[in-house]
Amino acid sequence: MIKPSHIANSAAPPAVPPVDVHGTGAAIVDIDPFSIEFFEDPHRIHEALREAGPVVWLPRWGVHAVARYEEVRAVLHDPAIFCSGRGVGLSDFAKEKPWRPQSLILEADPPAHGRTRAVLSRVLSPAVMKTLRERFQAAANQLVDRLLVRREIDAVADLAETFPLSVFPEAVGLREDGREHLLPYAGLAFNAFGPPNELRQRAFETAAPHVAWVMEQCQRENLKPGGFGAAIHAAADTGAITHEEAPLLVRSLLTAGLDTTVNSIxxxxxxxxxxxxxxxALRADPTLARAAFEEAVRFESPVQTFFRTTTRPVEIGGVHLDEGSKVLMFLGAANRDPRRWSDPGRYDPIRSTVGHVGFGSGIHMCVGQLLGRLEGEVILSALAAKVGSIAITGPVVRRYNNTLRGLERLPVTLTAA
Structure with missing residues (x-):
């Protein structure tokens, strides 16, 4: 737990001495974590950030950052000092207006956060996931059968995107037309957490139709009965949330429930x-499908970064932060911190991944995690049961986003078992 006066740092001393030190006591590391260079090879820079110290100063954007597991998890688990209500991106909502109404989940603090989170937790409960499993597994099996006939596919467009888009909108209760707006909208939302760079500006330039469609779909009259969206609106009838809050909660689900799953698969x-x-190992034991998915989330960290803002002066890792300091958390770096993980650069589905921060941690852990885990598990189990080999057959292309790490293209050949 972080105390306003001090946080103990038990990590090993930096292997590489910092070039310079900021006035707060943080090592200065002049890198841009929102650059194409960084997106292409973050692991090398993550290592430099971890070794520079428990807290570093990034002069490019004027923020402090944490890249070691211990400090990242500590920040995630102390929302009273490191708040989300002032924005989980670079923008500080105490100083500038959000680009759209704040999320009632991601950009909210207790006690308000707990009230709205409880509604989504009921809508997406483990019991609800059990009711979806058979339908999702059947859809996964059918998709893999179709792809095996083709053999040569793009595993992003034909599989990682196609499967969630075949089950998620139906579970929410969205209408059929216009679903092509879902991925661009989620990409916009995650790009918006970054600085005013080219990625963010380009996303906003093309945002209008995607935002309009999503907001329209969040209204009660446009959602099918029996889906997650209708259940959220029903919570307003009981007084758990207001009728004005219900569309914003549906929007939170649409934002959190698709892009991260696509990138994780x-x-x-x-x-x-x-x-x-x-x-x-997975072919020999298809029950490892959930573990294989979980390890991929740790290994690749589809959600790379989030910000918090300090609510009061605090010391962390020997660095003194003033109230209102933006702190950038490198989730991907924490998930490969050798202080926490043995041989972290190896993908191992047998590994215990308990405690990884790929879905966040603490009260703001990803609200759609159970749904994403279910989708990941069933599609990997279908592949393990039906596919003998997966071979990469062409150039792999990255998709650039200020917050997310994923692929644009992954050409593979599937061979039947």
């Missing part, structure tokens, strides 16, 4: 194609 397939021993 893509990451899992990419890992299994590159690590034949892991693929052999």
């Amino acid at each position: 893509g990451a899992a397939i990419y890992c299994l194609a590159r690590f034949p021993e892991a693929w052999a």
Whole structure:
């Protein structure tokens, strides 16, 4: 737990001495974590950030950052000092207006956060996931059968995107037309957490139709009965939330429930194609599907970063932060911190991944995690049961986003078992 006066730092001393030190006591590391160079090879820079110290100063954007597991998890678990209500991106909502109404989940603090979170937790409960499993597994099996006929596919467009888009909108209760707006909208939302760079500006330039469609779909009259969306609106009838809050909660589900799942499934397939021993283990024991998905989330960290803002002066890792300091958390770096993980650069579906921060941690852990985990598990179990080999057959292309790490193209050949 972080105390306003001090946080103990038990990590090993930096292996590389910092070039310079900021006035707060943080090592200065002049990198841009929102650059294409960084997106292409974050792991090398993550290592430099971890070794520079428990807290670093990034002069490019004027923020402090944490990249070691201990400090990242500590920040995630102390919302009273490191708040989300002032924005989980670079923008500080105490100083500037949000680009759209704040999320009632991601950009909210207790006690308000607990009230709205409780509604989504009921809508997406483990019991509800059980009712979806058979339908999702059947859809996964059918998709893999179709892809095996084609053999040569793009594992992003044809699998990682197609499967969630075939089950998620139906579970929410969205109408059929216009679903092509879902991925661009989620990409916009996650790009918006970054700085005013080209990625963010380009996303906003093309945002209008995607935002309009999503907001229209969040209204009660446009949602089918029996879906997650209708259940959220029903919570307003009981007084758990207001009728004005219900569409915003549906929007939160649409934002959190698709892009991260797409990138996680893509990451899992990419890992299994590159690590034949892991693929052999999954083929031998398809019950490892959930573990293989979980390890891919740790290994690739589809959600790379989030910000918090300090609510009061605090010391962390020997660095003194003033109230209103933005702190950037490198979730991907924490998930490969050798202080926490043995041989962290190896993808191993047998590994215990308990405690990884790929879905966040603490009260703001990803609200759609159970749904994403279900989708990841059933599609990997279908692949393990039906596919003998997955071979990468062309250039792998990254998709750039200020917050997310994923692939644009992953050409593979599938061979039947």
